[in-house]
Amino acid sequence: MYNAEQSSLSRSEIRKNIRNARRNLSNLEQEQAAKKININFFQHKKLPNNARIGLYLSNDGELDTSILIQSLNKKRHQVFLPVIHPFNGTTLLFQRYENNSPMTQNRYAILEPQLNCSHICPLYELDYLLMPLVAFDKEGNRLGMGGGYYDKTLARYYREQMKKPELIGLAHDCQQVEKLPIQAWDVPLQQIITPSKFYQW
Structure with missing residues (x-):
């Protein structure tokens, strides 16, 4: 665990260091992490039938979600991926994703479903939203x-x-650090899942 507090790193410095750390994970480490996160998620979450789950496609060394998405589809849950809002460009919509969904690259060269308004799920109708992050701390x-x-x-x-x-x-x-420097608008997550642990606050 990197002690961000002792070294007085800024948010941008922490972001750079942790992004490098996850990029440096080997293909085997990424594959093992993807399998473990799939097991860990279902061990700690008992999903209702036909649950609606917001997820993401991994990028830049993020935890690979492909196995988890496959498992959710097999269990007949609905997966929704983020799409950058076409009008305001600053928020996300969540669109239904299936194996044959047409995909397109967004401004960051990240794949997202090709916009289809009839397949959008309002945020409040999702049962779970599984979010990516760069770093997290003990709180x-x-x-x-x-x-x-x-x-x-x-x-x-x-x-x-x-x-x-x-x-x-x-x-x-x-991606865990000792203590993150936080801003007034930051809201902590109540749950974080890693390949080896389930954190709940």
Whole structure:
């Protein structure tokens, strides 16, 4: 675990260090992590029938979600992936994803479903939202990529204290730091799952 507090690193420095750490994971380590996160998720979460789950496709060394997505599809749950909002460009929509869904690259060269408004699920109708992150600490504070997409998308969720979806962060074990420098708008996650652990605050 990297002690960010002792070394007085800024958010951008932590982001750079942790992104490098996860990029340096070998293909075998990534494959093992993907298998373990799949097991760990289902061990700790008893999903209702036909659950609606917001997920993401891994990028930049993020925890590989492909096995988890396959498992959810086999169990007949519905998977929704983030799509950058076509009008405001600062928030996310969540669109149904299946094996044959047409995909396109967004501005960050990340694959997302080709926009189809009839396949969009409102945030409050998702049962779970599994979120990527760059780093997290012992108190559940989350550091993202810096674009603020999830923060802006979830602003109303936090403001109105919505009960759905259940928010869960996904990360490699190497992405944990001792203490993150937080901003006034940061809201800690109540749950984070890594390949080896389940954190709940």
